[in-house]
């Protein structure tokens with residue numbers, strides 16, 4: 001694992017940043033209603049049911065900030081959260097709609113791609129997309145399509161494995177290594193893959209530190 005990547009100071013900074021107020025700003029259904037691009041932002045993307053809401057909640061220590069649900073593919077909004085106000089380091093976290101569920105998969109990927117492409121074009125303040133991948137499943141075809149699209153759009157992104165607790169300890173290192181090898185094949189993909197469990201808290205301090213650095217705080 002990446003024990004050496006962050007110092008205690010980095011992790012403490014991350015902890016403090018996420019311990020302050022986090023507010024839901026808006027759910028934007030169209031791009032002309034996004035908040036002004038006046039502060040840095042990071043966005044979270046992933047297949048439906050990947051554990052995105054749970055991760056946003058774990059990061060911020062709130063149980064119900066982002067809605068967790070077992071109805072995959074329901075949210076089709078870009079959900080904006082403001083963070084860091086108390087430290088006078090305002091940033092946005094954006095929960096992007098999930099993609100790739102069941103029968104309507106291809107149509108959804110297209111709709112998602114169009115929305116996200118437009119979003120990327122219009123967001124000069126976007127620092128990185130955190131691309132969530134379920135550690136039990138690894139990269140699926142539609143994840144790879146999204147990665148290719150992000151490569152083409154030259155958007156910085158980083159893979160975050162979720163639900164690590166669902167894997168046997170012996171398998172965790174394997175999937176991390178495999179995903180890391182895969183990540184290196186994508187030009188705009190950050191070479192470091194983070195591994196997390198929202199349920200057990202694995203990798204959450206490291207993810208907070210990574211996000212703080214990404215936002216240049």
Ligand code: GDP
Pocket residue numbers: 046047048049050051052053054055067068069070072073098162163164165166196197198199200
């Ligand atoms: P979203 O659709 O990507 O927002 O996914 P959710 O956060 O709603 O999670 C989908 C399902 O996975 C829910 O049943 C969660 O309880 C479960 N889940 C999410 N994160 C974890 C985790 O770290 N560990 C375990 N065991 N289950 C998780």
